[in-house]
Every structure is written in structure tokens, then in C-alpha cells.
Amino acid sequence: MQLSPENLLKALYDTLPDPVLVVDGNRQVVAANAAATEKFGFTREELVGMNAVGLYASSLDAEEMRNAVYPLSLKVDPIHRRLDLRRKDGSVFPAELTVSRLETADGEAIGSVALVRDLSEVYKARAKRLRAEAILNTALDAIAEGFVVYDDQDRLVLCNDAYREIYALSAPAIRIGNTFETVLRYGLEHGQYPDAGETVEEQDEWLRMRLERHNRPGDPFVQHLNPDRIMLVEERVTEQNFRVGVRTDITALNKIRSEAEQLGLIIEGVKQEVYLISVKNGRIISANKSARENLQYSMEELRNLNPLDLNVGHSPLEIAEKIAPIVSGETKVLVTETCHRRKDGSTYDCRVRLELMDETPEPVILSFAEDITERREIERALARKEHEFQTLVQNIPDFITRATPDTTLTYVNEHYARFVGLSADEMIGRKFLEFVPEQHKPLLIAHLSSLSEERPLKASEQAMVDSMGKHFWYQWSNLMVFEDGEPVELVSVGRDISEIREFQTRIADQSRELELRNDALEQFSGIVSHDLKAPLRQIRLFADMIAEDVSTGKTDELAQFSGYISDRVSSMERMISNLLEFSQLAYQQINPESFRLSEALAAAWDNLAVNVVEVKGQLEVKADISVDGDRNLLTQMFQNLFANSLKYGRKGVAVVVRVHARTGPEGVEIIVEDNGIGIDPVQSERIFGVFQRLHVDEKLYSGTGIGLALCRRIAESHDGNIVLDTEYRNGARFVVSLPV
Template identity: 70%
Template sequence: MQPSPENLLKALYETLPDPVLIVNEHRIIVAANPAAAEKFGYSTDELSGMEPLALYESIEDAKEVGAALYPIGDDIKMLHRRLSLRRKDGSVFPAELTVSKLDSSGDEPIGLVALVRDLSEIYQVQEERLRAEAILNTALASISEGFVVYDDQDRLVLCNDAYRDIYPICNPAMQIGATFESIVRYGVDRGQYPDAGETQEEREAWIAQRLQRHRNPGEPFVQRVRPDRFLLVEERITEDKLHVGVRTDVSVLSQAKSEAERLGLIIENVAQEVYLASMTREQLISANKAARDNLQYSMEELRELSAADFIVGSTEEERAVLMAPIVSGETKVQVFNTVHRRKDGSTYPCRVRLERMDDLHEPLALAFVEDITERLEIENALKQKEHEFQTLVRNLPDFITRAKPDTTLTYVNEHYARSVGLAPEDMIGRKFMDFVPETERQVLAEHLAGLTQEQPLNTAEQAMPTLSGETLWYLWSNLMVFENGEPVELVSVGRDITEVREAQDRIARQSRELKLRNSALEQFSAVVSHDLKAPLRQIRLFADMIAEDVSAGKTDDLATFSGYISQRSEAMEEMTSSLLEYSQLAYQRINPENFQLSEALNLAWNNLAVNVGEAQATLDVEGDVTVYADFNLLTQLFQNLFANSLKYRQPHSAVEIKARARHVPDGLKIDVEDNGIGIDPEQAERIFGVFQRLHADEKLYSGTGIGLALCRRIIESHDGSIYLDTSCQDGARFVVMLPA
């Protein structure tokens, strides 16, 4: 038996999950289904007889709806509107109201039927999506690397500000929806890529190669976007066909590598494995400490091995095919993954960047090998993540935190948590400042206080101690997020820049050493061309006089002339020995250590025991401190100063020497003062020159005039200074400065 339409309509009315209200022509609710009673919190009896006005949150909305529906007539059309409604308990919910007229059997309108749909869940989903997008945009803005995403049609979906900054010339073309090819062509036409070539054919070939790499991404590669700026380009295609790219500025590393190649250096203590091999002899020439330690072989053992002894997972034929392009010279760089076997039999996956070097006496291959065990583990973990933002944040090697404006932590990635020895959940709720060294807190507080809505992002370098006791340097990027002019969140990203700072320090130290050596060479040349010629001229003069007397049969003055020659020869020999000592000091590598200053002073004094006794000299030491320097060189410096004090003393007076040490803001200050004949202030700088003597009478004051030059060379090798205190009136006072 078929149910009647009346029964079907009633069943639908009773079971419909959305509220249904029937209102008569007098604006009174005459019926409500169970869903309406449940949604509004009234019973069906309570709803019957109510005016709909009580269910509106806004009286204005009620008036507008009423004006649109009443009086009920044939011209009424269906009303569809979103507004807010109120429950019996006063709570409000967003709703979609649909109203249509209700006709009698005679097709006369007798009332209205209102269908109510609760939009709370829809709005909540929309808010969650918007909040997720805001979090993603905030994270991308705080990352220093360039980040970009293209869709499956190769159209731009998003990119962060860092990506736009990396390609400033291409920036105008980076519109959402623009294709990768159009952006690249825009940059090529305007000189964004220095390596794209000059002719149209060269540019088209470069564009084709770039598009091929983009559409079939492989290993990361280096791209030049300015004559002095290099990027590491990493690209991937996700399972849903999105093209994701990361750009990292490696300009500093490229410049450092270039310097190393020009100097012919292989950095022994870098963490990455480095090998140098002959392309013709197929033999390892050198391997740095990281390579030897990881493979567990000595250098001698490595030179006896073939590639098959420590490279596994490939045959000799496969390796030959892989190496063919670089062996033949077809390419300069080859990047590939392989597996190395250690001496104990264990293996580890690694990435090899092989570079051919042809500018030497034989073609060599320089290999940079990276243990990618951890990287592979991270990549495997990334595949298991569902959310793109979660993947990016959790697996970056940087420190990432989110905090309230007062630095109360709300999120900490695992990498940062491990560095402080805590679990991420144990750090949530604590102040960011709690994990900053006390010496850096005031500076960081001022740094964060300077974040404004106009300048919400800034960076600062910070030294951070590790759990093992070493100190690493991090570059922190801090972004303050503002809403309606008020700070709401602080996002911070820290990057380890220790190796970059060490490379800069090495280059600066090598420059200083080179400057010292060049200075020594210049002075050596000056002495050879001037000071050593004087005794030679005198020797030649007396030799000529002897020759004349011998030819004339005179012998009375021969002994005198030969004595002069002997004296000048001894003087030249002494000058030569002193000059050799001076020049060797310029090339001597210092070996600093911690010791007490009194140890060096006492040893220097004891080395002059004979001279001390003759001069009836005394030494008064004030302020014994710990010194970090080369003990032997510093002892020699003080010995030279003491010797000068003993030599240039007042007649008939006992020599008194005072040595005073004290810490000053710039380091350690040591004064060495005597009661001797003193030095003319006008000669304060000249006395530190090689063979600069202020007293012509060598019988009264002997010596070559190189002692103070040696002192300056010694102290400069320690990045310190020495000078004459011209304010000293009685005697001479030398000031030695050592850095902290």
C-alpha cells in the first residue's frame, strides 16, 4: 500500500534534521518540528504561539525579514538569507534562513514555512583554514631561504618574501598564476642570470636546460643570480604534482671554496669528507681528517686501496659509466649518491660532489662527500607527514620557536629542544629568555623591543653554549606578528653560522700573517740594500788601502787596516745573524698556552744573570696574572727589554726595573720601566725599526739595533702592540698590550 502524500510530508517534517517553523499570516508560530525544538532549546508547545521576533539575534534583521514577507500575498517569492539566531538560553548561532509561502487548498497564502540551517560548523572549518593559511604564511616569512610552489600546470601558487628578494629582477613577473617559464624568460631578458649567455641561441639553450631541470628535478645544483651571489637550488615534485623549490644563499661558501682552490688548500678540520684523487693514475692523493676518521683508514692505507674497496652497491662497469663524463672532460662537476664501506665493514650512504681540476700539472678530482644517513632519515620521515607546514617546520635544521610577545613559548621544534637537553613539551609555557645565556639577555631584550609594525623583522648573531661545552654561533631571525597594530606573536628562526664565522676568522688570520711576512720581507730588502752595504764598503776601502801599501812596500799600517776589516766583518756577521733571527720570526707559527706572567719574567731575568750582576740590577714585579700566549716568544720579548734597561743605564747607579701587569677593558696591559738614560720622545717610533741605533758609539753601547724590532714582531704575532710611553720622565717605560 502506497503511503499518502500527507503521511510522507509528515514523516519528512518530523525527521528532518534542520529546524522547520510554520508561521501564520499574523506573524505567530503555529507549528515547529522536533529539530527546531532541539536547536532553539524550547519545547514545541513553547514555540507554538511565539512571535519569530524572539528568535532573532538582531532586531534589524527581524524587521528586514518581516518587511520582505508581510503582508503575505501572491507576489511573495522565496527568501534566502544568512543571519544570526538566538536560543532560549541566550546563545547565538549563525544560520541560513529559507522562507517560502504556505498555500491553502484553494491556493490562497495562509502562512509561511521557514527552514533553518545551522552554519556553525561551516564557519568553524573556514576559520580553521584561514588560521592555517596565516600560520603557514608567517612561517614562510620568517625563513631566510627562498621558498616557492608551482601547481601541476607549472603556475605560481605561492612564494615567500625571501624568494622574491633573491630574484629582484624577476620580481615583477612573479604574479600568482604566472608560469615558471614566463618568469624565467622575463629574468633572462633583463639580465637576472649572468650565466645565461649573450646571444639569443645561448639564452634559448640555457632556458631549455633550466626548464628540463625544473620539470625533472634531480640533485641540488648551484645557480648564479649576480656576479657575486650564488644559490643552492633544490626542487621536488610532490605526490599531488606540486613543484616545490627551496633557494639557499651559498655565496659565502662559494667564495671560501674559491679562495681555497687558489691557495691549493684542503681544509683539514672541516666536518665534511674531502678527497683529492688523480684522474690519470686512479689513486687517492689526500683525504682530510673527517674522511679518514669516518672510513677508519690511515692515509697510507687509503693510497693502497681502489674504489671497489670502500664503494659498495655498484659494479666496476657502472662506476666507469658514472665517471665517464668527468674523466673525459665533458663536464666539470658530477654529483651522485653512493654507499661507502668502513674498515670495520659497516656502511653509510653518502652524496658525492666530484669536481674536475684541470689547472694543475695533472688533472685531479676534488670530491666533497657528505654522510647523508641523517638526511635520508629525514626524507623518509617527511614522506610520512600529511601536512606541508608540519613537514617544513619539524625537519628544518634550524631552531624554530613561536612565542607570545612576552617571549612565553607556544611552540618549539625538536631540533632546538635537543640543543638545550629538554623535550619540546617541557619548554612550552616557559620564557624564551630562560634559554638565552645571561650575558646575551639584555641585548636580546633591546633587540626584541625594537620590533615594530613598520619593521617587524630583524636579525642578530648570538653565541650559544652546547651541552658538550663548546660554543656555536647562530643567526637569529625574529619576526613580530601584529594584528590591529598590537603584537600577537613572535616567530624566531636560528641558523648555525659557526663554520661561516670560522672561515671568516681563518681568512682574517691568514691576511694578518701575510701582512707580517710581507713587512719582514720589505725590511729585509731595505737592510740588504742599505745597512749591510755600509760595512762592505768599509771592508773594501781598507782592503784597497792594504793593496796600495803592499804595492808601495809599506807595512806599518797593515795590522791596523786588517783589524778594521776584522771588526767590520764581525759587525756584518752580527747584523746578518740578527737579521736572520728577525726574518725567521715573521714566519714562525705561535703556540699559545696558559701560564703565569711571573714565569716568563723570571726566566728572562735569569737568562741575563751575568749582566744583572754587573749592573747590580733589581727587578720588581707587581700583579702576577695568567697569560695566554707563546711562552718562549714572550720570554724573549721581556729578555730584550731587560737587556736594553741593563745596557742603557745611568753611570754609577744601580739599575732598577719594574714590571707591572693589570687587566684593562681591551685586554692585558704590561708596563716595563727602568731608571736608565731614557729615550727622546721624537724617536718613539724609530727605535722599533730594524738596525735603528740612537747611539753611534758602539764601544759605549754595543748591539745591532734589532732588539726592539724583534719585540714588536713578537707582540704583533699575538695581535697585540708595544709602544714607548713618552710621558715617562726618569728613564724609559715600554707598554705591552695583549688582547683578551
């Protein structure tokens, strides 16, 4: 019989170990499962109809949750909060609260469902973890044997001082992050291992065999070290593919001449528990000092025990099945893990190695048992540290990636994945070049190709666009990891420098503006010292001539000389007025806005209505585009260009001014051309200087030479430019360029 969905949901609801509360739109509890009544101490009847606010330990938490969930008409994702809740008896407990909308079949929100997870045990476990870390640090310092741990990439993550002291010649290379092979090669080069041989071939073969033994550890083995030390080496691989090693100094034991004495002392003095067990009756024949002290039994008491009496957690049948292969002779060596019980009832985890010795008159089993309580604690501590590291990596604001040398991603933290708009799993296996804008790929490829063993780390700045289309600047630090001269992994860290780039841009703009102002100041100094002095010299000349005539009594030319002086004064006044106008407009604060170019052109032409009528001028515009800039300044620029076209027209020919514009990836290009007398290409730059005129006769062509200088200054203030088209022959053509 198939269970209906309704009955299935009800069964889940009733049997769920975590409290579940159903709350209506008025925050009244309308349903609660058995776990909720047990956790809060209320009966179901007391909970139903109760205002959910009464379950919060803090009114602030209650208010925050109300604002997050209500009104129910708002579409919100499930809400997760950690806060304190209150039981009926007034006691408070920490909890993780998950609240989801409760909807009818047609999508109408009618309430919410709250799932409560009690965090009391989690917080207790956290406190225990902190205590355990302190114990771990103390334990490592207290261990007399050399202890070392390499991670799944065979990089050193932990070792004690005893390990460094044992391998004193290799100590400079025993650094966190170095691989076992790196440490081994360093010791080999500095004479740490006398058994490695003399020739290069012998040492290479020794290195190969030692690495193979490290990667596939088996039985403990003896290792000779310089100067004159002998170590018992035992290594194993954890479930996380970590390599854990213990080094026990047995130099003193090796000096014992008698093999019997040496064997007896080894067995009696090693830290491992050593047992000799009869295959015939399963009784313990002998046990060394470590076994007796750890188990708290005397030798006589142990001989009356069966190994099954010492094991915890396994039934006699299970143990018999486990050791059956070695008892039957099917295998000679068996390694397993179990739990031993001491005489006082306490227990400890241990790793047991059983070896069948069937060459004796009566077959026996030699058993080595190692207390692995501390080792497992260290492994758990390492696992916690790994978890903490992963949590840190996932929560820091920087982007972190790992990839193969061809940029295929093997790891991506969540922050980078969210930026791209994919999950981390969706990004892994893809090349991160896929997430780089096309125009930046060649530069990035060249940057990565330049990484070498001599310089494996380089930084670069890269423009990036997130999944929402928003632009950012990131500084990437790229580290290429090399092994044996070949790149094996690329580790990259990206940091948001958008604000820094913005500040740099502002400083560059201000520096450019200052440079322009300095140039203009130098130009202004030249104008004051040259152009403005010229009328003054003429005024002085005619004044001297008048003084001379007056002194001689001549008066017939006084009116002419005074007229010359008046003309020069008028010319100087015009120059000063135009210079003032230039200074006011050229350094006016830019107020950018978006407007239609055709509107600015029409306003500039209308400002010259009198001049247009005088020369019967015509304006042809094909520039109905939108531009960004200061409307008033750009209108003034076009007005100056139009005024030049109207002023320098051909005699007897109606002036025609044509304007057309085009847009491109770099910005806007506006072309203003006329059918006038044109400009000599040789003067294409001179015409943009202040008070630079090509026509000296002001009666024929009036002006002071300010207009085009002001046009260039206005264009440059918009980060643009204006130039004369020297190829145009049917008049004058100016090209104005404005950036996007």
C-alpha cells in the first residue's frame, strides 16, 4: 500500500527530531510537532493559539524576525537566524531558526513554518575544541619521539622539535609547506643519510626507494642518520591521505652486542606494547613493560588472560573472524585497529600489528600494539584546522582560485563564484580565461606565460564585469608552482581595487589639468610680455613724436598722431577684453550633462543671427546624436567655429557651413567645414595659439586671434581635441574629437 503525500508529510512532521512550529499571519501558533512541545516545555494545547513572540528570549530578536517575515504578501527567501529562545520554565537556549513562507496551492501566503535547531551541543563542542587545541599543542611539546605530518599534497603541515633535532642536517629545509621530497633531497645533499651511497646513481636509487616507501608505507624500518644515529621509522596514511610519521631513536639499543639482549631490550623498552601470544590456546605468553604499564596488569595477571578479554567493542566471534587468516596461516601479517580496556576499566584506541612466527617449535603470534589516542586527537585537530581554513577562504572578500597551468580551474571560493554568477561546482573544470573579457585575454595570457621558476609570482591589474554587468578593477596576484622545472599549479588571489583606481584616475585628471594650466600660464606670460607690449611701444612712439612737435611749435600733425594713439589704445582694450574672456571660459568648471548635439549647434548658429544675415549664411546639419559634456562650453566652441566660417567667406559667395558627426568605440567625432577661403596647412597648429592671426589687416578681417585658442581649450577640458584637416581644399574643415 502506497503512502499518500499528505500522510507522508504528517509522518515526517510528527517524527522530525527538531521542533517545528506553524504560525499564521497574526503570529499565532496554529500547530506544533511533538519535538516542539518537548523542547519548549509546553503542552500542544498551550502552544496552539500562543503568540510566537513569547518564545523569543529577546524582544529585539522578535521585532527583527517580524520585520523580516511580515507582511506575508512580500516574496522572501527562507530566513536563517541564530538567536536565543525561551522555554516555559524561563530557561534560555541558543538556536538556529529557519523560517519559510507557507502557501496555498494557488500561491497565496497564509502563514509561515519555523524549524528550530538547538545549538547548545554545538556551542559545547566548540568549547571542547578550543580546549583540545591547547591540549594538542602541549602534547606535541611533550612527545619525545620525532613526530611529523604531511598533507594530501605531501607538504609538511606539522612536526615537533624532536623531529627537527633528529634530522639536524636537514633542519633548514624542514619548513611548513615544503614537500617531503624537498626535505629528503636537501638532507641527501648535506650528508644526512650515510646509507644513500657515494655515486649519483646510488643516491638516485636510494631516493626513489625511500619516496616509494613513504608513499606506500608498510612495516616500521630502521634508518641510519649522520652523525651516528639510528632511527626506527614508522609511517602510515590516514583516511584523508595524510602521511603521519613517528621517529624513535634506537641508537643506544644498536650498541648492545648481544642479539638476545638487544632483542629483549628493544621489546622491553619500546613505547609500543609488545605481546607474544600462543596460537594453540590463545593465551598471552609475554608482554613488555609498555604493555604492562598501560594495561595496569602484572605479567602474572596477563598470562591468565586471553587477548579477547582486553578488547572492547567487538564480540569474540568478530575478533575470531578478524584474526582467522593469521591463525590459519593464510597470511603472516595482519594490521588492524581496535580498543583496549585497562584494569581500571578505562579504554584507549590502538593500532595492532600481528605477525605469525611459525618457525618456532610451537607457533606464536608477535603482536605490536600502539596507543593512537594522541595521534587520533592530532588527526582530528588537523581536520578541524582544515575546516577552519576552508571557512576562512570561503568568507574573505578576495577571490581565490587554483588551476592547472592551462588555467583549468580546480578550486574556486564562493566569493568569486558569486561575482561570476555561477556556483563553484559549475566553474570547476572550466578555464578561467572564459571569465575574462575578450579584449583583455591576450595581455593576461602573456602575463601568465612570463611566470618562471626565477620569478613565479607576479601581479597584474584587470578590468572585470560581474554577473549584473557592473564594472570593477581587480589586482590579481598569480603564483605558478613548479616541480622539477615544470609548472604544476597556478594559484591566484584577486582583490578589488576599484576605489584605488578611481582615486588614481582623479589624481591623473588633476595632474593633467594642472599641466594645462601651467602651459596656459606660460603662454599668458608670453602674451603679456610681447603682444600687449607692442601697442604700448607704438603709443610711446607717437607720444614722443607729439612731445617733440610741441617743443618745436609744430601742431599740424598732432591730430593724426593722437588718432594713432587712440587706435592703439582701442586695440589694446580689445586684446585685454578677449584675454579676460579666454581666461574665464577656458578654466570654467565643467558641468557635464547628456544632450542632443543638434540643439547645441542650433543655439550657436542663432547667437550669430546678425552675422548670418549679413553674409547670407546657411547651416547644414547631419548630427542628431546624443553627447555628454558641458552644453554651454560646447555651444561656445561651435559658435566660435561658425563665426570664423562667416568671417572668412569667399567674396560674392554665400557662406555654407556643414556639420556632421559619427560615433565609434573611442568616442564621438564632429566635423565642421565651410566653403570659405581656407587655411594654409602650414599654419595648422599656430592658429590655435592665443592672439595668433593669419591676416594682419584688421580692416579686411577683424579679430584678435582668441577664438580658435578657446575652441582647443574647451575640447581639451572634455578630454578631447580639435585639429585642422590639412587635406581639405574647398574651405576650412575642423575635426572635434570627444571621448565616450
